[in-house]
Amino acid sequence: MRLSTRAQYAVRAMVDLSLHSEGRPVSLKDIALREDIPLNYLEQLFNRLRRGAIVESVRGPGGGYLLARESSAIRVGEIVATVEEPLTPVSCMDKGKGRCTRTAACTTHNVWEMLGERIRTFLDSITLEDLVIEARGRGGEE
Amino acid sequence: MRLSTRAQYAVRAMVDLSLHSEGRPVSLKDIALREDIPLNYLEQLFNRLRRGAIVESVRGPGGGYLLARESSAIRVGEIVATVEEPLTPVSCMDKGKGRCTRTAACTTHNVWEMLGERIRTFLDSITLEDLVIEARGRGGEE
């Protein structure tokens, strides 16, 4: 039951982006430096985030990434689901897959289904803005 | 955010055990056959479950495993945690580990911490008995 570093990186990077963009694009190089994330790896993640319509890119010098929406409209669950495809606990829910075993009616399927719902609901209840506010409150001055 | 098959197997096997034990030990061979789980693998899992005081073993011919407690006193979260060590979304919570990066105060740690709590709370709210009753209700007759 572990989150991939992809997901951890992505959310941290998004918070960093929100904190440092004042309407201007932020380059991945800066984010990579501040958050200590391999640049090339970050590029892959932001590719997914862009395709997921969570960020927008600006190419060329002075370019970088911008939030595609206000931070209050971006949910953590969205970010995670975008970089870490399945937010379901078991693979039988991935679509196009059969039941887990020969057992006619799987005795545990429901539990995992409900668990998945709980996880998604929780992560969707938190917005990027929430994290930014929390981060500002903590490390803003000092 | 996937559950290991270890966890899936373990819970399914525990339900199977509950369903087929009438006070008598159930052999892993039977469970493995019914649930289509590799026997050797299952043995490893039940070793952990025994050490976790969730089942008891009876050796020798006619032996097998018994629940160590009533099924109503065994929670799904327990089973999962026992076979799949960490029920925490990120490794920095494993104890003895530092923070995730150089960022003085990690901007996302709290989210994952709360997520972990939600997961554990949910899985602990469901008992083996719940699953057994559900399974009986569904496939019992028919």
Next chain:
DNA sequence: CTATAGTTGACAGATTTTGTAAGGTATGAT
């Protein structure tokens, strides 16, 4: 036209998960 910075795909290294193998130990039945 050059430096910046995003875009993309291929791929390798590391890690983890999943499963197999092979031997051991306890015990009930003959």
Next chain:
DNA sequence: ATCATACCTTACAAAATCTGTCAACTATAG
């Protein structure tokens, strides 16, 4: 006693996944 059963344990191999690197490309500001 000895034999078959079934738990117990460790070591290891195969497979899958995750993490990260590389190289080459495209767009654009200055």
